[in-house]
Amino acid sequence: MASDGSFVTDVLDLVSEIPSGRVMTYGSVAAAFGSRGARLVGQIMARYGADVPWWRVIRAGGHPPVGHEEQALEHYRIESTPLLSSTSEAGYRIDWPIARWSPGDA
DNA sequence: CCTATGACTCATC
DNA sequence: GGATGAGCCATAG
Numbered sequence: 001m002a003s004d005g006s007f008v009t010d011v012l013d014l015v016s017e018i019p020s021g022r023v024m025t026y027g028s029v030a031a032a033f034g035s036r037g038a039r040l041v042g043q044i045m046a047r048y049g050a051d052v053p054w055w056r057v058i059r060a061g062g063h064p065p066v067g068h069e070e071q072a073l074e075h076y077r078i079e080s081t082p083l084l085s086s087t088s089e090a091g092y093r094i095d096w097p098i099a100r101w102s103p104g105d106a
Numbered sequence: 107c108c109t110a111t112g113a114c115t116c117a118t119c
Numbered sequence: 120g121g122a123t124g125a126g127c128c129a130t131a132g
Contacts, residue, residue, distance in 0.1 A: 007129060026114050030128085037128040038114035046113050047130080054113070065113035072113095 007033065011044050014103060018056040020079035022101030023094050025060050032103055056081075056101075062094035 010033055018024055026041040042065065045054045055072040058064050062084070064072035073092060076083055082095035 030114085035128065036115085036126095039112055039127070040114085040129050042113040043111080043128090043130075044113095049113075057113085059113080060115060068113060 007035070007037070007040060008044050008048050011041055012048055012052050015045075015049070015052040015054065015057055017103065017106070018053060018101055019106060020053075020056075021081050021099065023056050023058050023062075023081065023096075023099045024101055025058060027060060028100075028102070029057060058094055062096035062099075064094075 026038040030037045055075040082098045
């Protein structure tokens with residue numbers, strides 16, 4: 001199922017496997033497939049990520065995709081994702097060292 | 107087949 | 120810590 005022939009299916013499958021409270025970076029997801037298409041993952045999310053927990057996939061440093069910070073934050077609170085309380089809610093970031101997940105660390 | 111496009115990443119100033 | 124530029128890769132048209 002994962003490999004239906006397109007990178008999209010592989011990425012979607014991996015993202016759907018990410019457990020709640022954990023997050024992965026676009027680069028890590030792409031790297032998991034031996035590709036550096038960090039933008040690809042983002043591109044796929046924007047186009048097909050509608051059916052996967054895209055909020056568990058963030059950029060490097062622990063920042064959610066620009067324009068989706070509010071939506072992502074909402075899910076993080078619901079799933080109790082480890083967040084680092086910044087000066088304000090508008091400047092939050094993921095507790096990357098703790099929330100980082102890997103396809104074998106499940 | 108070629109061009110345009112991104113929910114990205116890294117290096118540098 | 121923030122801003123800028125260039126690199127990268129697969130999909131869609």
